[in-house]
Amino acid sequence: MRTALALAARGLGNTWPNPAVGCVIVTSGPGGGRVVGRGWTQPGGRPHAERRALAQSGEAARGATAYVTLEPCAHHGQTPPCAEALIDAGLARVVTALTDPDPRVAGRGHAMLRAAGIAVTEGVGAEAARALNAGFLKRVTQGLPFVTLKLATTLDGRIATASGESRWITGPAARRAVHAMRLSHDAVLVGSGTALADDPDLSVRDIGARHQPLRIVIDSRLRHSPDSRLGRSAGAIPVWLVHTAAAPAAARAAWAATGAELIEVPAAGDHADLRAAMQALAARGLTRIFCEGGADLAAALIRAGLVDELAQFTAGALIGAEGRPALGPLGLAALAEAPRLTRLSVEPIGADTLTRWRF
Known part of the structure; x- marks a missing residue:
């Protein structure tokens, strides 16, 4: 998650109105985890971090764990939901730092993942993620x-x-x-x-x-x-x-x-x-x-x-x-x-x- 947060920071100032998100995809095995995909939100907010990491990992994402600094989106915007992309890629587990307070998401991304049989762990690195995206969070919750x-x-x-x-x-x-x-x-x-x-x-x-x-x-x-x-x-x-x-x-x-x-x-x-x-x-x-x-x-x-x-x-x-x-x-x-x-x-x-x- 620390690596994902460092990646997310690269997008600060360049992703608005979207949040700056980082994603790391890690496989598991007898020798320990291996990073197969990394991504962060690109200029203007597209593509999202998860899609960048999935494009890099390819088939290696199947059965792997994704570490994401913010709950994957669950709504159709300019692109289909990232939660849907993680499901289609065959991830076994998704670890997130924060729930997205955007009313279009607000727990729906986590629910989509769990409904598809993906294990979800929330709240890892939450304090650091909250500080990183304080601007996005304040805009969504306070205007x-x-x-x-x-x-x-x-x-x-x-x-x-x-x-x-x-x-x-x-x-x-x-x-x-x-x-x-x-x-x-x-x-x-x-x-x-x-x-x-x-x-x-x-x-x-x-x-x-x-x-x-x-x-x-x-x-x-x-x-x-x-x-x-x-x-x-x-x-x-x-x-x-x-x-x-x-x-x-x-x-x-x-x-x-x-x-x-x-x-x-x-x-x-x-x-x-x-x-x-x-x-x-x-x-x-x-x-x-x-x-x-x-x-x-x-x-x-x-x-x-x-x-x-x-x-x-x-x-x-x-x-x-x-x-x-x-x-x-x-x-x-x-x-x-x-x-x-x-x-x-x-x-x-x-x-x-x-x-x-x-x-």
């Missing part, structure tokens, strides 16, 4: 994507000098790590303030990426220019703009001409309703979103309870009180109201440190 908030700060929690200079607080190793993190998410998200100040590209560079995540800007009034780096590259790498009814018609038309997708959501005061925005993104299939700020958007997402994980890169530098803080106002009246996070890991990245926290 929201899994949001990772990235911060790159000095030791005193600053992201820029008073003048706005921020390149570069962290070193090259940390910046490469950020690009790898972008690649494992479906989309990279920034607010209009960051888009206007930095004119970012938000693509994955310098690590040999074979695909690019979506690029999303939450920009209530579409203030960001269609002649920006995002606008000029929208035809090559998708750009989505989340806006409100306050966005001018001329700005909408100009952005539409670039090939960007416009998503209108309700307003909450002078800004886009962030929960409605996340629901709209999940409805379009997104499961994992990597938010790179800025400070006001980060604080607003935290206030709305929409951040699942914080990835904080900390550099051994100090800027002082005149520098720009990593977060905007959280509106706390007392220390007891402060969000308390659970530390997941601490890792040196070059001269910097990456700390992951769970909300």
Whole structure:
């Protein structure tokens, strides 16, 4: 199952709206098991991991055991059910980590296998599988994507000098790590303030990426220019703009001409309703979103309870009180109201440190 989970991780950021699944098929014999098939969900979600592994194993799958990180699908979509394919291949046993919460499956895949006489073992590696597919699970059960908030700060929690200079607080190793993190998410998200100040590209560079995540800007009034780096590259790498009814018609038309997708959501005061925005993104299939700020958007997402994980890169530098803080106002009246996070890991990245926290 650990091998199947490692295979599944290869699909993160590239299989939405489908989950990233891994499958390993193992024969049994007097000398022990032999791996005859391995697969993971392919770009766009097809073909599924089980079908890739079965294609590799061929007749050797008959009487073998399949280890799958998620319950095999039981519904007819673009392809017949994977549970049916495992039955037709003559598997003797199927071991899964999680039951698929998708209403079209939800135990039906396991039931199909058992009805065909296949032994089914559930719950192996469940915790790791749940962490791996947290985005898919949250989208199916809550209608929201899994949001990772990235911060790159000095030791005193600053992201820029008073003048706005921020390149570069962290070193090259940390910046490469950020690009790898972008690649494992479906989309990279920034607010209009960051888009206007930095004119970012938000693509994955310098690590040999074979695909690019979506690029999303939450920009209530579409203030960001269609002649920006995002606008000029929208035809090559998708750009989505989340806006409100306050966005001018001329700005909408100009952005539409670039090939960007416009998503209108309700307003909450002078800004886009962030929960409605996340629901709209999940409805379009997104499961994992990597938010790179800025400070006001980060604080607003935290206030709305929409951040699942914080990835904080900390550099051994100090800027002082005149520098720009990593977060905007959280509106706390007392220390007891402060969000308390659970530390997941601490890792040196070059001269910097990456700390992951769970909300």
